[in-house]
Amino acid sequence: MQFEVKGKDTQSKARAGKITTDHGVIETPIFMPVGTIGTVKGVHQTELKNEINPDIILGNTYHLYLRPGTQILEKAGGLHKFMNWDRNILTDSGGYQVYSLSANRKIKEEGVKFKSHIDGSMHFFSPEFSMDIQRSIGADIIMAFDECTPYPCDYHYAKRSMHMTHRWLDRCINHLERNPPIYEHNQAFFPIVQGSTYKDLRRQSAEFIASREAVGNAIGGLSVGEPAEELYGMTEVVCEILPEDKPRYLMGVGTPINILENIALGVDMFDCVMPTRNARNGMLFTAYGSINIKNKKWEDDFSPIDEMGITWVDTYYSKAYVRHLFTVNEMLGKQIATIHNLGFYLWLTREARKHILAGDFREWKDKMVKQMNNRL
The missing domain is CATH 3.20.20.105 (Queuine tRNA-ribosyltransferase-like)
Structure with missing residues (x-):
């Protein structure tokens, strides 16, 4: 296994790296x-x-x-x-x-x-x-x-x-x-x-x-x-x-x-296990805070799960529909939530990498932490 540091943040200890194994590259x-x-x-x-x-x-x-x-x-x-x-x-x-x-x-x-x-x-x-x-x-x-x-x-x-x-x-x-x-x-x-x-x-x-x-x-x-x-x-x-x-x-x-x-x-x-476990319990993570999709407030919200999401489920399904799936205990709801949460976690670390390489990670990180503290 090989590891290379490709970039470092000047205002923190964050770094962007590359791990290479026999099964391919892992970007960190x-x-x-x-x-x-x-x-x-x-x-x-x-x-x-x-x-x-x-x-x-x-x-x-x-x-x-x-x-x-x-x-x-x-x-x-x-x-x-x-x-x-x-x-x-x-x-x-x-x-x-x-x-x-x-x-x-x-x-x-x-x-x-x-x-x-x-x-x-x-x-x-x-x-x-x-x-x-x-x-x-x-x-x-x-x-x-x-x-x-x-x-x-x-x-x-x-x-x-x-x-x-x-x-x-x-x-x-x-x-x-x-x-x-x-x-x-x-x-x-x-x-x-x-x-x-x-x-x-x-x-x-x-x-x-x-x-x-x-x-x-x-x-x-x-x-x-x-x-x-x-x-x-x-x-x-x-x-x-x-x-x-x-x-x-x-x-x-x-x-x-x-x-x-x-x-x-x-x-x-x-x-x-948090993104998958919480998904099965109806919690969705987003860049603007977490959503308890089982709350009644989403019952007639027909907007996409997450307009900024990177997976196909994020814009294909509405909040109201996913809430309905959880209400009737349909396994599809848990699957949709799981795909969304994992997609978000991968987006978050890859976005962090981009900002480390761009030199503005600390500023971006502080903004994201403030945003994600919200309960939507």
């Missing part, structure tokens, strides 16, 4: 739609590719391990072929999902024992096993196995967890060196910075991760309930340490405003 900043189980919910691959047009999407190690399982994925030739997606894929290692199963898992130095959320069966993930699963999935970018701490988190627990994550990282690296990719394309490996919301731990973790000289680096353990000010504060601390010549990926973030503010701090890559 980029939002990566979440396709947890081999599909972005509610969106056909043709719509995903032709309308939303992301350079990269996500899959998840934990969920794909449970269903369909590595045996099926290997028989298919990897996730790219299984889901008929010829662009980039990134896989989360399963660490966050294990974190979310707090009532049904036990963490030890060796790894994590947990109960499946599907049938209650017991499973064990070690750093090495997580790497094996990601080899079977065949994503272009794979993540280190880490522990994601909750918020709030006791300092001593956060410190112990961070050091264990660092030890797990070295186990991941050693295992990957002994076990090369199993398909005909390379896999880039990203370690993950942890340390909760403690600046000294975040600095220590960022320095440790930077010392491993991976081709890219991720920031984890944020957007788990902490205030936005702490999210931005921790991101700023970490981005000051992580090398400038490597892409920086802020995991699980977030709202459109979160994304713009973190681009300004030097982050290149984002993912979040």
